[in-house]
Amino acid sequence: MRDEALLYFQSPNEFKSFFDSLNIYNDWKITNGTMNFRGETIRNKSYAIYLRNIFNNKEMFRRSVSISEIVSWLDSFVIINRFFSSLRNKLSIEDYNQIELYCEYVIKMSKKSRVDFILKYKQTIILLEFRMINDFKRIKSTWDKKKLEMLVYKEMLQNYLDNMKVLTFVFVSLYEYEEKNIDQIHVDYNNKQVDFLVEYTIKFVIEKYKNVQNK
Numbered sequence: 001m002r003d004e005a006l007l008y009f010q011s012p013n014e015f016k017s018f019f020d021s022l023n024i025y026n027d028w029k030i031t032n033g034t035m036n037f038r039g040e041t042i043r044n045k046s047y048a049i050y051l052r053n054i055f056n057n058k059e060m061f062r063r064s065v066s067i068s069e070i071v072s073w074l075d076s077f078v079i080i081n082r083f084f085s086s087l088r089n090k091l092s093i094e095d096y097n098q099i100e101l102y103c104e105y106v107i108k109m110s111k112k113s114r115v116d117f118i119l120k121y122k123q124t125i126i127l128l129e130f131r132m133i134n135d136f137k138r139i140k141s142t143w144d145k146k147k148l149e150m151l152v153y154k155e156m157l158q159n160y161l162d163n164m165k166v167l168t169f170v171f172v173s174l175y176e177y178e179e180k181n182i183d184q185i186h187v188d189y190n191n192k193q194v195d196f197l198v199e200y201t202i203k204f205v206i207e208k209y210k211n212v213q214n215k
């Protein structure tokens with residue numbers, strides 16, 4: 001699977017080292033505004049250039065990466081980093097270290113359809129799609145639309161991942177800052193979604209695997 005992904009991380013710690021190496025912590029916030037508008041402020045940042053070069057050098061895509069896609073990745077990386085930090089407190093180090101992560105996974109024979117992220121533990125994978133919106137009113141409609149898209153992705157993956165159990169998860173987030181002002185309600189909402197993803201992963205992936213093994 002790793003050959004079909006833009007980025008592959010063998011463990012959460014490997015992802016966190018990558019995330020830290022981007023050096024975006026004090027320079028990146030999930031803010032409101034269009035992805036293109038937000039992208040113009042970081043177009044020439046070292047981490048934006050680095051991610052652009054990785055994408056272009058991979059030579060598995062038909063076009064160059066857009067600045068809006070880079071913005072979307074950065075937002076998602078922030079959420080994934082929170083997810084792993086929270087998950088680490090709920091799992092044994094052995095289970096934690098066996099979680100793999102694929103970023104921008106290209107589904108075979110799908111006309112270059114891509115899954116944002118795939119979390120893998122043993123023989124179970126979670127297809128993880130992100131969408132950032134500006135207000136609570138759009139959460140349900142955005143989730144419904146992305147969930148249908150995920151079911152199509154799941155079907156296509158099951159054409160060749162015969163030995164894998166495939167789950168899906170749609171993560172709809174809200175912006176956390178308006179310019180330099182934090183929106184604590186939005187931050188709290190995003191963090192609750194992180195907690196829900198942690199619970200989902202433990203309940204339907206980790207614990208389910210162990211229950212099957214113990215039968």
